[in-house]
Amino acid sequence: NDWDWVTHFENEIAEYCGSKYAIACDSNSNAIRLLLHYLGVEGQEIGIPAKTYVSVPNQIILSGNKPVFQDTQWDGMYQLGYTGIYDAATAFYEGMYYDTLDEAYMVLSFHIKKILNIGTGGMILTNDEHFNEWARPMIYDGRHKDKMYTDDDFECIGWHMYMTPEQAKKGLEIFHSDRIQPINKSCGGSWLYKDLTEQYIFKN
Numbered sequence: 001n002d003w004d005w006v007t008h009f010e011n012e013i014a015e016y017c018g019s020k021y022a023i024a025c026d027s028n029s030n031a032i033r034l035l036l037h038y039l040g041v042e043g044q045e046i047g048i049p050a051k052t053y054v055s056v057p058n059q060i061i062l063s064g065n066k067p068v069f070q071d072t073q074w075d076g077m078y079q080l081g082y083t084g085i086y087d088a089a090t091a092f093y094e095g096m097y098y099d100t101l102d103e104a105y106m107v108l109s110f111h112i113k114k115i116l117n118i119g120t121g122g123m124i125l126t127n128d129e130h131f132n133e134w135a136r137p138m139i140y141d142g143r144h145k146d147k148m149y150t151d152d153d154f155e156c157i158g159w160h161m162y163m164t165p166e167q168a169k170k171g172l173e174i175f176h177s178d179r180i181q182p183i184n185k186s187c188g189g190s191w192l193y194k195d196l197t198e199q200y201i202f203k204n
Helices: 004-017 028-038 055-062 129-138 165-175
Strands: 021-025 045-049 066-070 085-087 105-109 122-126
Touching: 004 021, 004 105, 004 122, 004 165, 021 028, 021 129, 028 055, 028 085, 028 105, 028 122, 028 129, 045 055, 055 066, 122 129
Parallel strands: 045 066, 085 105
Antiparallel strands: 021 122, 105 122
């Protein structure tokens, strides 16, 4: 089954990072949106660094919340307010999930400029068994990967957020290459991004 490539990739990354589960998605940004929905975070103010990538406040706003920009220095990862969601788009090293609390949700990015540079995709690391089960159909249009479309009874109204087997296979090739070491220097932090408070769309 081609989807076994995705499962194999998820298991390898979970073991490397130290989480019980890993859910492969099509992007870090969509993973954040998915988590905000799952956690029921709505109508809240969420503190984030003013110097971060623009998709983070975008997802906060699109989920019915308000980003509060803070003058925070960070390197590799930071938490979105008190949500338990960690944006770890620019970090990737062995055991990194152990640096958070057990109930944390850590979001990785596999963008072309990131450490594990598939070119697209992301992954959610977690110890939350319920989220792991809930997220599977939610990222796959409400479908089940082990059933043909014509035979499937759709489980929910889901999003189109899944990682393809081709992307997972490329991710495994990079993961097992010399590029990935036990400790990898972060590829971003507050020093990399411009101040979003200077952007007109966030003035109000």
